[in-house]
Amino acid sequence: MFTIFGIPSAALFGQLLIGLINGSFYALLSLGLAVIFGMLNIINFAHGAQYMLGAVAAFLLLQWTGIGYWPALIIAPLIVGAFGIVIERTLLQWLYKLDHLYGLLLTFGVALIVEGIARNYLGSAGLPYVLPDSLRGGQNLGFMFLPNYRAWVIGVSLVICFGTWFAIERTRLGAYLRAATENPTLVRAFGINVPVMITLTYGFGVALAAFAGVMAAPIYNVSPQMGSELIIVVFAVVVIGGMGSILGAILTGFGLGVIEGLTKVFFPEASNTVIFVIMAIVLLVRPAGLFGRRA
Amino acid sequence: MKRTMALAALAAALACGSAQAQQINVKIGVLTDMSSLYADLAGPGSVEAAKLAVEDFAKTNPNVKVEIISADHQNKPDVATNIANEWYDRDGVDMIVDVPNSGVALAVNEVARAKGKVFIDSGAASSDLTGPKCNATTVHWTYDTWMLANGTGKAIVKTGGDTWFFLTADYAFGHALERDTAAVVKANGGKVLGAVRHPLNTSDFSSFLLQAQASKAKVIGLANAGGDTINSIKQAAEFGIVSGGQSLAGLLVFASDVNALGLQTAQGLVLTNTFYWDANDQTRAWTKRWQKARPGKVPTMVQAGVYAGTLHYLKAVAALKSKDNGKAVVDEMKKLPTDDALFGKGTVRVDGRVIHPAYLYEVKKPSESKGPGDFYKLRATIPADEAFRPLKDGGCPLANG
Numbered sequence: 001m002f003t004i005f006g007i008p009s010a011a012l013f014g015q016l017l018i019g020l021i022n023g024s025f026y027a028l029l030s031l032g033l034a035v036i037f038g039m040l041n042i043i044n045f046a047h048g049a050q051y052m053l054g055a056v057a058a059f060l061l062l063q064w065t066g067i068g069y070w071p072a073l074i075i076a077p078l079i080v081g082a083f084g085i086v087i088e089r090t091l092l093q094w095l096y097k098l099d100h101l102y103g104l105l106l107t108f109g110v111a112l113i114v115e116g117i118a119r120n121y122l123g124s125a126g127l128p129y130v131l132p133d134s135l136r137g138g139q140n141l142g143f144m145f146l147p148n149y150r151a152w153v154i155g156v157s158l159v160i161c162f163g164t165w166f167a168i169e170r171t172r173l174g175a176y177l178r179a180a181t182e183n184p185t186l187v188r189a190f191g192i193n194v195p196v197m198i199t200l201t202y203g204f205g206v207a208l209a210a211f212a213g214v215m216a217a218p219i220y221n222v223s224p225q226m227g228s229e230l231i232i233v234v235f236a237v238v239v240i241g242g243m244g245s246i247l248g249a250i251l252t253g254f255g256l257g258v259i260e261g262l263t264k265v266f267f268p269e270a271s272n273t274v275i276f277v278i279m280a281i282v283l284l285v286r287p288a289g290l291f292g293r294r295a
Numbered sequence: 296m297k298r299t300m301a302l303a304a305l306a307a308a309l310a311c312g313s314a315q316a317q318q319i320n321v322k323i324g325v326l327t328d329m330s331s332l333y334a335d336l337a338g339p340g341s342v343e344a345a346k347l348a349v350e351d352f353a354k355t356n357p358n359v360k361v362e363i364i365s366a367d368h369q370n371k372p373d374v375a376t377n378i379a380n381e382w383y384d385r386d387g388v389d390m391i392v393d394v395p396n397s398g399v400a401l402a403v404n405e406v407a408r409a410k411g412k413v414f415i416d417s418g419a420a421s422s423d424l425t426g427p428k429c430n431a432t433t434v435h436w437t438y439d440t441w442m443l444a445n446g447t448g449k450a451i452v453k454t455g456g457d458t459w460f461f462l463t464a465d466y467a468f469g470h471a472l473e474r475d476t477a478a479v480v481k482a483n484g485g486k487v488l489g490a491v492r493h494p495l496n497t498s499d500f501s502s503f504l505l506q507a508q509a510s511k512a513k514v515i516g517l518a519n520a521g522g523d524t525i526n527s528i529k530q531a532a533e534f535g536i537v538s539g540g541q542s543l544a545g546l547l548v549f550a551s552d553v554n555a556l557g558l559q560t561a562q563g564l565v566l567t568n569t570f571y572w573d574a575n576d577q578t579r580a581w582t583k584r585w586q587k588a589r590p591g592k593v594p595t596m597v598q599a600g601v602y603a604g605t606l607h608y609l610k611a612v613a614a615l616k617s618k619d620n621g622k623a624v625v626d627e628m629k630k631l632p633t634d635d636a637l638f639g640k641g642t643v644r645v646d647g648r649v650i651h652p653a654y655l656y657e658v659k660k661p662s663e664s665k666g667p668g669d670f671y672k673l674r675a676t677i678p679a680d681e682a683f684r685p686l687k688d689g690g691c692p693l694a695n696g
Contacts, residue, residue, distance in 0.1 A: 018501045125335035128557030147533045220498050221525040229496050264502035272494040
């Protein structure tokens, strides 16, 4: 076996794979954020809280009704997505004409309220959620032990990311959406109900966050603050990828996962700062982000 | 006759006066984390524990009136310092209790020192509170890093876990816990193969766990707390660390963490605590009373320590018949043996360290648990004189004088 910078190659391959898996989580989360910004021009700061709500909904479904992981993967995003639609209809829709800052402040406030309520009723230590039996165990790949659940995460994430990108960039519905962002009045003139489309898009973005939350529940601590710890990183991913660029969010998510993974081997103390260092460099060199369309 | 009447009146007036002098009003401030990561292991549950202590104390001491107030220190030393100053100076608070988070506790310790007021810490871990930073008006109840390292570390090395790898939270508390545990491991003939320092509030530990796995150490020591510990244990189960023959040592694990993990994930984990709600009839009875205000929750050792510390403080005030001189009250606390329903009998040492037994617990399998909160089985009792750092090793200036 050979070594790279003093690290056995096998260990390094393991770390690369782990990085990709974490990256797929970042991709999944930043995807919803990119969709909401790209289509609605709203900086959705409540994304972390909605991610947390997804995980908490999965826990409550199990606790109250005995609904397990698999149905929760569908039901929890639907519930949280519906909650997102209510927020869009009652609050956000009044802000589209204003500066981005208003949307950011409003969603930030929503996030604080939601987290506060969750903490009040559920406490701060965390809620137990175990791995579904069918995804227990793992495969020995020779260079590392790959838990089945992580393989599932990376697979699902790829499918969802590709599906969303395809739906927005390559289908007629996606074309309507993009057109509605560019020029809503004209698109309405063609008989398309733009407000409903916008509402559903926000609901979809929120549901994506909740979906990531359910995916996270078996392996991460389910607690009211789980979202606020992650949201900053995810925002950095979106900024690096280029605000609103869906492909950018996906590729950057995976890429940064790998970079963070390698940092955890060579200089673990810096593993939570490396993403922000990269963000600063990218903003200096390409202010619109790596894949940004707007300057 | 007239003279007798006058004397009687004088006597009555004097008696009245002395009765008034015996009436003592005490104000206790519970300074804790009400809204963030330690809110479950301390927080509102600590306030409730202090209330129970006052309730029990009032039964036998109707002449001491106790008022309890509380505040959220937000885990910020500056916020805590401000509150402590206001409480001691303006609001007439006589004693501050709880204060989880070592950084915050060390800050409040300095305020108490400057003002000569009483500070009873239950929630913080740093053994420096009774070491180099010890203070004549500070008492440290419940636990500290030395005791955790000694309890869990020694027990595991003695049962064959002689090679260690640490996952350490990259801040003062984590470093102290790693240092203390590594010393215990080496002193008992074990070896430390490596350590990795992870940032505070890391959500994904898979990379670190992979490094721990590659080290081939028999034991992976978790020198972290709260959410970090929960995430590492959850993901260690996923990565087959335990089924692969390595074992986990949670160096600071509270009942609230075990609750958050669930027994399915936490089973087999070895940990050291000084209080477990289901230990005996007295602790069970107390827990039942506590749960009236905190339904569905399991009290932690921190909350138990707030109860016991408050009770012992009030006993000292009653014995002294005065609360005004903080140092005199704490000296009285050190003179009186401690005795309560939750920790049993013990003493407060000259450096402020409370000495009582510690217990090595193992988390039960789901099949062994009879219901919610039935978490632990007792593996060993560490006697009071071995559980805490010997006085001479702490470096506390009070120990010399």
